[in-house]
Amino acid sequence: MPKMKTNRGAAKRFKLKKNLIKRGSAFKSHILTKKSAKRKAGLNEPKYVNDANLDSIKKLLCMA
Template sequence: MPKMKTNRAAAKRFKKTGSGNLKRNKAYRRHILTKKSAKTKRNLRKQPLVDSTNVKNMKKILPYL
């Protein structure tokens, strides 16, 4: 049986937590931050977990993560 290939684009964007969940980054934190409030920027710092509806597909493209 050949090895499965990891989707490299996804591997760069997602990390695994200690409990096995997947962390992701939020959008809208790259540029044009001057017009965003401090509260918005503070909330964008937190890394949310991947939604449960997407986990099955994520595990498929990230078999060794």
């Protein structure tokens, strides 16, 4: 049986941290002038993959 291949797009977007999978946050790359400082600070906080999506992301990362 051939080796499992990691989905390269998923490998670039998700990082494993302890038991959680860390993900990026949307809406923080451009048009930042109209967003409040509080909103931008909230976008910088770490985000983690939801439990509902965890199994599918693990399959993409060959962790399942």
